[in-house]
Amino acid sequence: MLKVSGLTTEFRGRGRTVRAVRDISLEVPGGTAVGVVGETGSGKSVTIRSVLGLLPSYGRVVAGRAEFEGLDLITATRKQLRQVRGGRIGFVAQNPFGSLNPVLSIEKQFANVVRAHRKMSRSDIRDLALARLESVQVRGSERVLRGYAHELSGGMAQRVVIALAMVHDPPLVIADEPTTALDVTVQRQILDLIQAQVSAGNRSLLLVTHDLGVVAQYCQEVVVMKSGQVVESGPVARVFGEPAHDYTRQLLAAVPPAPWESARAAREEVTGA
Numbered sequence: 001m002l003k004v005s006g007l008t009t010e011f012r013g014r015g016r017t018v019r020a021v022r023d024i025s026l027e028v029p030g031g032t033a034v035g036v037v038g039e040t041g042s043g044k045s046v047t048i049r050s051v052l053g054l055l056p057s058y059g060r061v062v063a064g065r066a067e068f069e070g071l072d073l074i075t076a077t078r079k080q081l082r083q084v085r086g087g088r089i090g091f092v093a094q095n096p097f098g099s100l101n102p103v104l105s106i107e108k109q110f111a112n113v114v115r116a117h118r119k120m121s122r123s124d125i126r127d128l129a130l131a132r133l134e135s136v137q138v139r140g141s142e143r144v145l146r147g148y149a150h151e152l153s154g155g156m157a158q159r160v161v162i163a164l165a166m167v168h169d170p171p172l173v174i175a176d177e178p179t180t181a182l183d184v185t186v187q188r189q190i191l192d193l194i195q196a197q198v199s200a201g202n203r204s205l206l207l208v209t210h211d212l213g214v215v216a217q218y219c220q221e222v223v224v225m226k227s228g229q230v231v232e233s234g235p236v237a238r239v240f241g242e243p244a245h246d247y248t249r250q251l252l253a254a255v256p257p258a259p260w261e262s263a264r265a266a267r268e269e270v271t272g273a
């Protein structure tokens, strides 16, 4: 579905060049969820943004390929990339309020996403938008369509972003830390929702997260990144069960125990059991 090979990205500014990611290779097979994990600054977002052609003007992919449906996204024209983004790849970013336009109604934003890819009447767009909003369990979808982003809670706004990302039935969904900006109580709901959308459409998912628990629960494959490079990758059960790299072991050791496990450990310490 997506095959990234040898991806290297640099940021240039004031006579200084920073190589943010180096020689990244990863694959997202059809119908598979792949998690990308690594500490802050390890290059997860830069990798995604390089693939989607969403780097800032001073960022440049200096080597590598990202093959998707017969197209190399790295050398694709802007027009081709616009067709792929939103059409063939649904993108869910970290902050829903950064993804939504604050001055356009939600209905107008659906219309813009639809019309960027095909011709459709206003009433058909409306029906499609309502169906998509209902599929991500947005209650009061008619009211939401008439409204604006600032009237929504973070969780609701991210549901709208997911609905927009799914408008054209993309076979691949890329989500970059889709719950980091949200209240902890809705984080799982949003991940469950993304998973439901992915499996209902037999789509592939590339999910960036720093939470290994999320990868274990939602992904079949994992790519571990450190300092702009991939340190290891493979099926989640193998990489987490028998990590080949010391860094992966450190990440796994840093996962806090579930609250009930800490409570049991404390009890055992007190009782000596």
Ligand SMILES: Nc1ncnc2c1ncn2[C@@H]1O[C@H](COP(=O)(O)OP(=O)(O)OP(=O)(O)O)[C@@H](O)[C@H]1O
Pocket (backbone or CB within 6 Å): 011, 018, 020, 021, 038, 039, 040, 041, 042, 043, 044, 045, 046, 047, 056, 210
């Ligand atoms: N716009 C930018 N300009 C300059 N350097 C950048 C830019 N974005 C990222 N970098 C650098 O690229 C490297 C990788 O950053 P990236 O945001 O991809 O990490 P990340 O793994 O996604 O981290 P996080 O989990 O905090 O989002 C870092 O050294 C960062 O400082």
